[in-house]
Amino acid sequence: MTRADVARYAGVSTAVVSYVLNDGPKAVAPLTRERVLDAVRVLGYRPNAAARALSKGTADMFGLVVHDNRNPFFAELCHALDQATADVGRSLLIVNSDRSQVSTAEQIRDLASRQIGGLIIADVLTASEQSVVESLGIPAVVIGQFGETDGLYSVGVDFARGAYEVCAHLIEHGYRDIAFAGSAARYDERERGWREALTAARLPLGTLVHTPFGYQGGYDTAMKLMRQGALPRAVLAASDQIGIGLLAAFHEHRIRVPQDVALASFDGTMIADFVSPRLTTAAQPMERMARAAVELLLNPDTPRQHRAYSTQLRIRESCGCDSEGSGSEGSGSEGSGSEG
Amino acid sequence: MTRADVARYAGVSTAVVSYVLNDGPKAVAPLTRERVLDAVRVLGYRPNAAARALSKGTADMFGLVVHDNRNPFFAELCHALDQATADVGRSLLIVNSDRSQVSTAEQIRDLASRQIGGLIIADVLTASEQSVVESLGIPAVVIGQFGETDGLYSVGVDFARGAYEVCAHLIEHGYRDIAFAGSAARYDERERGWREALTAARLPLGTLVHTPFGYQGGYDTAMKLMRQGALPRAVLAASDQIGIGLLAAFHEHRIRVPQDVALASFDGTMIADFVSPRLTTAAQPMERMARAAVELLLNPDTPRQHRAYSTQLRIRESCGCDSEGSGSEGSGSEGSGSEG
């Protein structure tokens, strides 16, 4: 039941039980160690995590704040984070911040009161929320968001470069009128990538639509584009979800993709490969990002830094490439992550 | 910092601080109470959850075991559970069980050692895993799975009836050759619903394909059906994901849905409304299920029971109904949950 039972069974003090279970801080004689391990096994003993957390001042848990875990990108990111944290013996306390009842700052304070040893934020923080995080004295990392976040660790991808690459691919198809559908919240680096790719190719800027992420945002964007009269020849969506929403609206109005309008998106979620046509997309390396985030939390003495990985261009059908064509998967650039 | 600071500031004992913070077990004079509350506010005090958990023997957390949170159905269920638990002041400790490294039993024991006050299982358990759960002495509820689970609470939908209803709808379209694509794991009640609907309509049983849930399972099923020669006139998929996989494969092979093959599925996830054609599906009331699960955990003295809610038929395009037709949403049966 408790470490006292184990100690009694093994004929040692409770301190010794701790020493062997934690591999320290004191050494234990091999034979004693075996006796303890045996007792643990026989008794089926499991340390009480709450007692441990109280004693150590920190629990073996990480907190994860995600805006909405239903979004496939974040769902996959959560999954990767679950694996990565489990791999280092931690658990994940997850909260969705898309809740009206409670403020995100409150949710973060609540996590802190649970003695989490690190905080992972898959969401964009307001300045005041960020200062709350900083005041906590808990290592924190922002994951999957735009650019660096001042005082905190952050890991993400090079959005501008990723968008540049997908856009360049659309340009290679000969499309000259390429629209962009992306976020208005903060400055979205993907928008810059789109801009730069068009500029580099001496093409005029296409239509720019700001829309919420998610299927509906994409759907609404398509409706807007259609109402405008002339459709763009191609559109770059800032997320797979937006891309899928576009697809739904276009299909509904008998607009063929890619024949009438070509499409490419961002994220590389699983569903992007199971819509018709399959979406060409810039994939984010979520497992690597998750592992990087966990690693940073585990080494809180590491200087503050932003880790940006490269996206991987997955060329499929929505851009106009032959569905049976060569290199339908991952033939794109696959640069190494520019870390540091 | 700690309740001692609050007590000092308010000029009371630490016990009194507890009394007001917990609304008991003793009454506190209104004025004293105000002084304490003030101190809490001024000092920005938050109780240490680990200490509380140690003292009470249970933490304000629920554990959630989900097979794979990336599956849209489970992603949405997790989201609903997050809301429902937050609404009662609890946090969710989530673990995915699709991990090769660690056994699910081990994951469950780990959750228990963290003093969770309840366990939610969105997964099918082996007999031995179930006995582990029972041995924990923690209220546990299985959610979203087939039928009842012996010793534990369970909440789900009436799979058979839901499948029956969707299948009946396909039959109303005049389709006579209706296949089923669903799980082989355990006896899937949806399969029974399909069987019964066909039988009731005096139709022969269509092709039965057992496949893993998920997009790929649906994709593979479609390939199998196509290889078999004559395609069924319609197929009932046991999940939206299977349905979407079917759709992808059919589209790839220029088979029109619903003209050549009609489709209907199960779950009612958001993505089902954003594929082309939009999927007709039997929607599970996830928010209600989540709230029911949480309520059961909160009242562990409630006798063991299975709560089955009705699905809601969402008629859209994949079944062959006109996309612009009347009642394109939720015109189906909407029975009240048969609880008890």
Added chain:
DNA sequence: CTGAAAGCGCTTACAG
């Protein structure tokens, strides 16, 4: 209505 004190199950200096 309020308080002093024991106890929850760990960890970890401190002695030996």
Added chain:
DNA sequence: CTGAAAGCGCTTACAG
């Protein structure tokens, strides 16, 4: 290499 003991920050009988 091992153990007795204090302490982590709460809760809650038990007295008053």
